[in-house]
Amino acid sequence: MRSWTDSLRFAFQPVVNLTTGTVAAVEILARPETGDVLARARREPELDGRLAALAIHDAARKETLLPLHVNVFAGTLADLGDLSALREAVRAVGRLPWEVTVDVGPPFTHVPQRALLEGVAALREEGFRICADGVGDGDVPLRLLDDLGPDLVKLDASLLARTASVRAMRTLCEESGALLAVEGVESELGCAAARDAGAQLAQGDLFAPAARLPSSEVYVPQLPTGCEAPRPAGPSVREFVRPAALLPESASAEQVRKLLTGAPEVSGVLLVDAAGVPVRSVQRDRFLLSLSARYGHALYADRPAARLGDRPRTVGVSATAWEVLDVVADGEHSRTADDVAVVDDGGRCVGVVRLADLVRALAESRVEEAAGLNPLTRLPGSDAVTTEVDRWVAHGRAFALSWLDIDGFKQVNDGAGFAAGDELIRAVGRALARTESETLRVAHIGGDDFLVLADPERLDPLVAAVLDVPWSAGGSPVTLSVATLVCPPGSVTDHRGAATRLAPLKQAAKGLSGASWVCGLAGREGYEVRRGAAVRGDASAVPAQKGASHAS
The missing domain is CATH 3.30.70.270 (Reverse transcriptase/Diguanylate cyclase domain)
Incomplete structure (x- = not known):
């Protein structure tokens, strides 16, 4: 007898960083071929929780290293609290909770707000990140949005024509420490409007349509020469955060080698403890050079990779680009090009920043400032x-x-x-x-x-x-x-x-x-x-x- 899961497929859509032009994460979208599974999930919290868990397992089969976004209805979170099925799936596939963002979507009407906030608090305590989804085209009350304290707010693209509303939302995000994303961007004009509105992230068919396989290849329009938005002095490090390649601190050198050789775009690996705090930083070139030396593989392959790592360089999420450069300048000259880990208030890694991204942005900023002097x-x-x-x-x-x-x-x-x-x-x-x-x-x-x-x-x-x-x-x-x-x-x-x-x-x-x-x-x-x-x-x-x- 066929189960409803037999006709269920998942698609992946990149979440793009508009500053670096890279993929910050992928959202996993359920695509049932028959039936009304999503409509049922809205009414049945247990089914919605199972969908989120299946999404995590599907991403694991596709072997993507990118952070993940999974969707749940607000009612599901209020009913199930900590979403045990999702937590078990994340643990089963070897993912870390802070690599997963839970996109909490409408409807919010008639959802017990206290129960919803308790559910969010339980997930956040585990390390999951929270996104308020469907803002602007849904029914989330402004007071509830403030109480949720999301790490990310996703706006509907229709709001880009209402600049005052987007500006107000950007201010709210700045005050609460959240990032602002725009969904459904389908044209270069929409991308420009998202940038002008101050959005740090975006997704839509312009960058890459939802596909069966997660991809890090996206199209991001370049800013027209002379039309770049003015940057504030000392841009926030949040604008440059890239996904981090994370492994447990107990990982062997062979595990790190497999990750690096299978993902050439990864410049380094952070080894983190059980709480997600970086304890060692393994830089790609130095690590592979050590293993390729004579007897290197025999000496190190089965030993902890931490022995070939360095003390991680970290900055807080509220740091500016100039503060990151200070951290780089105070370190060893041989580590100048190493990634810098960005950590939250609890010391957990939320991503990395690359020196090249910072230097490029700050150089552009100084050119713009000099032109205006x-x-x-x-x-x-x-x-x-x-x-x-x-x-x-x-x-x-x-x-x-x-x-x-x-x-x-x-x-x-x-x-x-x-x-x-x-x-x-x-x-x-x-x-x-x-x-x-x-x-x-x-x-x-x-x-x-x-x-x-x-x-x-x-x-x-x-x-x-x-x-x-x-x-x-x-x-x-x-x-x-x-x-x-x-x-x-x-x-x-x-x-x-x-x-x-x-x-x-x-x-x-x-x-x-x-x-x-x-x-x-x-x-x-x-x-x-x-x-x-x-x-x-x-x-x-x-x-x-x-x-x-x-x-x-």
Whole structure:
């Protein structure tokens, strides 16, 4: 008698890292040839659990080393808790739990939320990773999504047309430490939109359709020259994580050799303890060289591979690319090209990063930054600040945006000469650059105009650094004007809104005599004159007004 499993097949679809262009994992998709097995699985948690277990066994038969994604319904997880069938399958095929991501999918309606969260906690305690699947096209409540604390959020591709929603989801992911993926990407336009939205991962027929055999060969469109998205200083190591080849710390040298010779794309193997913590790192070339030496195979084949390994180099998942380079630089010169293990808060390996990926990305980042620097002051242009403003707005962070320029600069150039004018601009730029920190960013937006983004608490020392200094050009005294807009959380929607409100404050500051500082609060009329006085007899001067006080 034929069983329903006889007509069940599985397909594999790659999950692609959009930064490195490599396969980060494969999702296993059930493909029943007859019947309504998936519809039954939605109603029968035990059947759904068996499907997940069968998926793991099928992946083992295909001998893929890539991390796996298996799908379960939210109701199944709430009913079965720790998914014993899945756990047993993972153990039976020799996989480690942290190599498996459980994609929890809809429907979530009527699923007991407490039971679901307990089921997720049980899986996570075992080491499994959790993905919230079908977000944007399903029925997962936002509060539940936050409570789940997933390692990965998968968005439906239809959300790419709703940029505000995707931007909000990216912010949520950043705050919770999750990665953002987009499903169903079928065109290069969709891939570009996913990148622009800040997604780190994606899957869809554009990269590779679901197939009977897992594959590491995918098509990833290149970014058009000159259209690369700006990278933040110090990109997160999460953007460069590749799957790690893992074996137990007790593995023999022969086991490692078989893995390396059967997978030429693997550059090294990490030996991990029972908790998934890396204990030794085996680099491909050095290991194979040791075994190929005279009597090497006879000496080492049946002995623990750990003897031919090195102490692993590790970084946390919250590290930046620059911190990874520091780890590489502090190590032995002979290990410069070794992979670096990325570990979670519990020390368990979540993947590796390769030096080549980091160097390439950081080089591109520096080229982009250099192209945007003002040749006179070597300060970045307005994009550096406006991009940061949008990030602070998205994070609901209060900020102060200031516009600074030199009073009567045309007269300075006409009277003292352009060389003196250039030197004055450079001196102001140096003074502003000395105030830079993690909470203060400076841009030279052209001519004698500068833009400064800062925490409201940094305003007084910033202004003192430029207004309490006796400036001069060609022996004649020069004054500066500063206009500041303080923006509490939610008072502006992006940098354009802030710039629009800042413009009249600059006009007000320029209408005052001497070194001047005008400060306004987004959402309120008027402004406060902190420095300077109205020009006597000048009908066009803006009078000092109250009504906007410094808010921090």
